[in-house]
Amino acid sequence: MSTDFAPRTAYINKISTVVPEHDVHEDFVAYADSTFDLRRKQLLFRRMADRAQISHRWSSFPSLADFYGDDPNSVDTATRMREFERTAPDLAVRAVDGLDLGDAASDITHLIVLTCTGFVTPGIDFEIMARCGVPTTVERTQVGFMGCFAGINGLKLAHHIVRSEPAARVLVVSVELCSLHMQKTDDLETMLSFLVFGDGAAAVLVTAEESGLAMDSFQALMIEDSRELITWRIGGVGFDMKLSGKVPGSLARALDADTMKIVLSGAETSSIDMWAVHPGGRSILDAVEGALELGPEDLSASRKVLDNYGNMSSATVLFVLAEMMDRGDTGSGCAMAFGPGLTAETMLFHAS
Structure with a gap:
């Protein structure tokens, strides 16, 4: 059998x-x-x-x-x-x-x-x-x-x-x-x-119904020597956020050619049609755009979400994916979101 x-x-x-x-x-x-x-x-x-x-x-x-x-x-x-x-x-x-x-x-x-x-x-x-x-x-x-x-x-x-x-x-x-x-x-x-x-x-x-965005694979990345750049702790007057100004530079250095080969399962950055990048802030989007040598329109969905809503933590990358679905974007895609650690979580997907 x-x-x-x-x-x-x-x-x-x-x-x-x-x-x-x-x-x-x-x-x-x-x-x-x-x-x-x-x-x-x-x-x-x-x-x-x-x-x-x-x-x-x-x-x-x-x-x-x-x-x-x-x-x-x-x-x-x-x-x-x-x-x-x-x-x-x-x-x-x-x-x-x-x-x-x-x-x-x-x-x-x-x-x-x-x-x-x-x-x-x-x-x-x-x-x-x-x-x-x-x-x-x-x-x-x-x-x-x-x-x-x-x-x-x-x-x-x-x-x-x-x-x-x-x-x-x-x-x-x-x-x-x-x-x-x-x-x-x-x-x-x-x-x-x-x-x-x-x-x-x-x-x-x-x-499993074949409609919408097909999720292909996931990859988690932890950036060395960055543990304290983003932290989130429970304090006496709310939760205490630390978001270092060093985050964009650390991300830009981490998203090098070797790292992207792992994220993209060996594919080239140029093969990605849709970039659903978590808009943690303008400088973070600028850092990703520069590191991956993306065009001015590649992060348009992320920049639109940032402009209209800001950073809504875990919901934000879902807003970006929703924007792409609403626009009817097709092709291969890569989603990225960043958070404490400093950690990047990524997802490859496609839409036809």
Whole structure:
């Protein structure tokens, strides 16, 4: 008897993306501008904000003062987590509803929830079951606290599930409320990191049905001597983010020809038609574009997402893939997302 087994290809059939209703980007820029005692820091921050290529970032509260009052450092982590519990499930449910699953929601076999900006249980997965028609027998997994590259990790997990269980219908939901973790400081690097983050959610349906984006392979990379360049720790007044200004340079050096041969399974960079690069910030996109010698249009989807939403942590690369699907892009693709470690998670895919 033959023991040969040919795993099925897993496809991203649909992606739904949503953001909260309040645009707080200009509100934050005005607030941050007032936190610096030194005129030199204030001018430098303004210059960097003008060059950030971000027009909008979204939050569930109308303004920073609405939630934080006069001093963000007076709002402890417990208060922030209560706000996460209040608002994150609604955003996640809106994303799932955007898939228009209808009665097919009852056919979902696996639910994967991604978040690194809050913790609560019973939580987002329970709300999705209760409000979206997903059965309570669904196999549930939460990918927590991995950071911005977790969007790729969620897709990777769905890919493995479908390849081992071809009848599986996997729902991947990312929800991030980055705006809950702002703090008051006159440290320029920290305030510049707050400048790029916003809130958003994405829901993805992954099955063996041959429609959408076919996921081909995944590759994880850890960049040497970069462990402290991006860190994410739980503090007393929210989660403490460190995003070093050295990240773009480290990425540019790491994405050399030998590394890209591994990422692209031996193919040439020129063979990739679609680049779904996590827009962690303008300088990160510029670094990737320069290192890979890409053309000005190659990262247009990533730059559009950055401009309209900022960096929404794990949801962001899913927004980029959604933009490509909405545009009807075809050919071979490479997705990349970066996060703590410094780590890069990559995915090869194709669309016809």
